[in-house]
Amino acid sequence: MPSIWIDGQLIPLEEARVSVLSHTLHYGVGVFEGIRSYASGIEGEEDTAAIFRLDDHLRRLEDSAHICHLPLPFSREQIAEACVKVLQANDLQNGYLRPVVWQDDGTLGGLGSMPTVHLAVAAQNWGAYLGDDGLHKGISVRVSAYRRGGLGSFMSRAKINGQYVASTLAKREALAMGYDEALLMDDHGHVCEGSGENLFMIRDNVLMTPPASAAILPGLTRDTVLRLAYRMREDLGLREITESFIARDALMVADEVFLTGTAAEVTPVREVDNRVIGGGKAGPVTSKLQDAFFGVVRGTVDAPKGWRTTFGSVAH
Numbered sequence: 443m444p445s446i447w448i449d450g451q452l453i454p455l456e457e458a459r460v461s462v463l464s465h466t467l468h469y470g471v472g473v474f475e476g477i478r479s480y481a482s483g484i485e486g487e488e489d490t491a492a493i494f495r496l497d498d499h500l501r502r503l504e505d506s507a508h509i510c511h512l513p514l515p516f517s518r519e520q521i522a523e524a525c526v527k528v529l530q531a532n533d534l535q536n537g538y539l540r541p542v543v544w545q546d547d548g549t550l551g552g553l554g555s556m557p558t559v560h561l562a563v564a565a566q567n568w569g570a571y572l573g574d575d576g577l578h579k580g581i582s583v584r585v586s587a588y589r590r591g592g593l594g595s596f597m598s599r600a601k602i603n604g605q606y607v608a609s610t611l612a613k614r615e616a617l618a619m620g621y622d623e624a625l626l627m628d629d630h631g632h633v634c635e636g637s638g639e640n641l642f643m644i645r646d647n648v649l650m651t652p653p654a655s656a657a658i659l660p661g662l663t664r665d666t667v668l669r670l671a672y673r674m675r676e677d678l679g680l681r682e683i684t685e686s687f688i689a690r691d692a693l694m695v696a697d698e699v700f701l702t703g704t705a706a707e708v709t710p711v712r713e714v715d716n717r718v719i720g721g722g723k724a725g726p727v728t729s730k731l732q733d734a735f736f737g738v739v740r741g742t743v744d745a746p747k748g749w750r751t752t753f754g755s756v757a758h
């Protein structure tokens with residue numbers, strides 16, 4: 443039976459309860475993270491796995507909570523420990539972790555009420571978010587009419603539950619229309635990111651991604667890929683790596699496009715708004731960055747200290 447860590451205790455998932463009157467359910471003020479663990483690819487260490495960039499994810503969880511005035515009831519160390527415990531309890535090496543923070547006192551309060559803050563960490567097995575085929579052959583995307591929120595009221599840096607409404611509607615609309623994923627523009631017509639992924643393009647050996655000052659979540663996979671690109675720049679044949687705004691039509695004439703995210707990992711894009719990109723398959727730069735990314739998360743390619751939190755995968 444799957445287990446979940448909730449308010450300090452590991453319990454069977456089916457025993458976990460949240461009130462229907464939870465403030466977060468009604469108004470959307472809650473925060474969350476998405477984190478992955480990977481079985482080690484290092485010879486002789488096959489019985490271990492590692493959570494990727496756990497500390498950075500938990501720091502972002504703290505930032506998201508801070509932005510929402512939500513005092514976290516557990517320290518970073520306690521939540522990190524919970525992440526390991528819940529993976530082990532569910533016997534997961536390649537796991538997807540979902541820390542989630544919500545407010546609930548079991549009574550209906552107004553917008554301004556400040557119910558108790560709760561924290562849970564769930565874990566499950568999750569394969570390639572955009573499909574195995576997508577990971578290898580590329581996906582089709584549609585630039586949505588739904589926008590990434592304006593910077594005045596939309597807290598881009600935070601993963602806030604309520605901020606995923608437009609992304610969810612855009613994603614569902616894209617799927618219903620036969621595309622794999624939606625891209626969202628800001629109010630100025632710059633393409634910002636996918637419904638849950640950051641965006642990269644390559645044209646004439648220049649690698650581009652929207653800057654952290656755009657209406658994007660500054661993703662940790664984005665950061666990982668940028669660092670890899672700088673490190674591998676010569677091998678990738680890149681004459682420039684830049685963080686700049688991307689117009690919709692610039693994307694249509696890109697040589698390569700790809701998306702990054704904890705869930706999506708590094709996924710090539712083969713079509714934007716029905717325009718074929720780079721011959722309709724994963725491009726050479728994308729493929730090399732994808733290989734390097736999987737090497738880093740599995741421990742076979744060098745990464746900065748602290749990026750891999752290793753754990754023995756069997757708890758019982």
Ligand SMILES: Cc1ncc(COP(=O)(O)O)c(C=O)c1O
Binds near residue numbers: 660662702
């Ligand atoms: C809106 C949005 N953009 C980008 C990302 C990618 O961020 P990361 O690479 O940290 O998972 C995510 C996923 O968390 C997201 O929800």
